[in-house]
């Protein structure tokens with residue numbers, strides 16, 4: 001028999017993002033459902049983004065700018081770097097798979113903390129490489145363990161800070177010690193900062209400022225969270241011109257669509273909306289953390305726009321929340337059985353969530 005599909009593909013399970021909200025609402029007979037399972041922005045997009053999309057809609061018969069130049073230029077000015085250090089992708093998700101596609105040959109390895117954002121492992125496997133898991137120390141990334149697993153076969157280390165799903169960060173001193181220990185012939189160190197805007201810990205390093213000293217770092221960021229563009233799929237990577245050039249060689253020619261590009265530009269210009277999202281998320285995170293702690297609920301201190309809460313019966317509580325119109329992520333699906341991952345909502349949503357905890 002002719003074998004059509006690669007063995008690695010046969011072993012994969014399709015990504016399960018849950019049912020569409022409309023389907024769930026119809027099934028549950030609810031008229032309103034709030035999704036707290038995907039770490040989206042509860043404030044919605046900036047009005048300037050909506051207007052930019054409206055104006056651009058009449059040009060969707062034209063291919064987008066293949067190089068996303070205007071977005072790279074705006075980001076470069078904001079970050080104080082050169083546009084040739086930036087690559088824009090169809091979400092940070094695309095950039096993760098481009099790294100794997102550009103770097104891995106069969107037998108190559110990537111050290112990946114486990115659990116962490118699942119696409120790292122799948123992308124490495126699909127590219128023919130092998131993900132070497134490094135267990136977390138409780139809820140924290142264990143950089144000593146990661147370093148011990150780096151060998152001559154290691155092409156990349158893939159870290160996220162804030163961590164998804166634990167919501168913890170890697171602090172400046174330990175990151176620098178780790179990078180120094182890897183030395184000049186370091187593997188690529190991918191540092192996924194998807195949630196960086198929500199951090200208020202002074203010990204959190206800004207990865208972009210470390211690039212001059214550590215050229216094998218690659219920082220990933222996204223417009224999906226703080227800029228509320230999850231539905232348009234825009235992320236970016238910041239690295240050395242050499243790294244960005246290699247990623248550019250393996251991407252699709254028109255990887256970021258026209259509406260995504262104008263929306264990202266408008267989001268960068270609307271500093272007020274950006275700052276409001278940061279402020280509301282941090283305030284609501286503190287509120288929810290305080291209120292859950294009062295109720296005896298435990299969770300690692302969050303620096304992201306979600307909390308990973310430990311609960312006695314995650315399945316039953318998730319069902320109860322669902323019936324109250326709140327969708328949360330079962331920790332078992334993201335490597336933390338006995339937990340729920342709950343995105344920070346508006347005050348009204350958070351109060352509704354607390355009422356369900358009280359009833360339970």
Ligand SMILES: Cc1ncc(COP(=O)(O)O)c(C=O)c1O
Nearest residue numbers: 091092093117164194222224235
């Ligand atoms: C750590 C992390 N990286 C990347 C992403 C994906 O970002 P994007 O929507 O830009 O593909 C997510 C999404 O939840 C995430 O949690």
